[in-house]
Amino acid sequence: MRTEPDGAVEEVGNVLVALADPTRRRLLDLLAAQGAVTATTLAGRLPVSRQAIVKHLAVLDAAGLVVGSRVGREVRYSLRPAGLDATTRWMSSLAADWDRRLAAIKRVAEAAERDFQ
Amino acid sequence: MRTEPDGAVEEVGNVLVALADPTRRRLLDLLAAQGAVTATTLAGRLPVSRQAIVKHLAVLDAAGLVVGSRVGREVRYSLRPAGLDATTRWMSSLAADWDRRLAAIKRVAEAAERDFQ
DNA sequence: ATTGAGTGCAACCAGATGATTGCACGTCAC
């Protein structure tokens, strides 16, 4: 059974990779707090170079978590809340699935114990 | 404001790192499907060596997503559904937070536009 | 027109990571 559109698996993978790095999570926090900000500004708030920030933003962009829009000579980045949706849903259904299976296994185990006695 | 117990941030980080790798996700799928399975068995289902599987299982274990229990000479691994809880909650509240902030920004923008005209 | 700020590109580097192989150590079965 497939409930997600094609490519959703890859999309989720990209988001998980993006969120796996602590610097990128801090970056997202900063963007959540400050709105539309430039890479140079962000570099001022974190102990890494602007270029490192730019690379991280590229990863976040590839994951659909962030967009940059040009304003004159600068590029302002902001969050794309919808980018989290598919992954949040994936994780929730994963948890539900595990619980379901664990319950099934428990039932089987209890049934086996009953037969055994 | 802190709503999670201490160490929750690190815990979430571990889970995200664990889930970021596609082979580890496949491993979790196999465990969900087959229940308590040995590393050697899992190596038979995936195109990687047993040692690679063992390392992946170690990462999943460190993230609290999996436990192994010794049965004679073999070690059977199974899912730990609770390992997902904190991270699922983290992600949901992150999404909620983003939506909240985006709504606030939108309100400010509309107010500014009103003042402008 | 020149200056300065912000961006984009490329090369480079060290350490992490995913994966392999080889071998030694328990443990079950015959």
Added chain:
DNA sequence: GTGACGTGCAATCATCTGGTTGCACTCAAT
């Protein structure tokens, strides 16, 4: 006890990744 199977440990390897620096380019402002 001997052999076979499963595990654990260690060394090794190629690649990925997070980070740096240097330089060229664009655009705004004086």
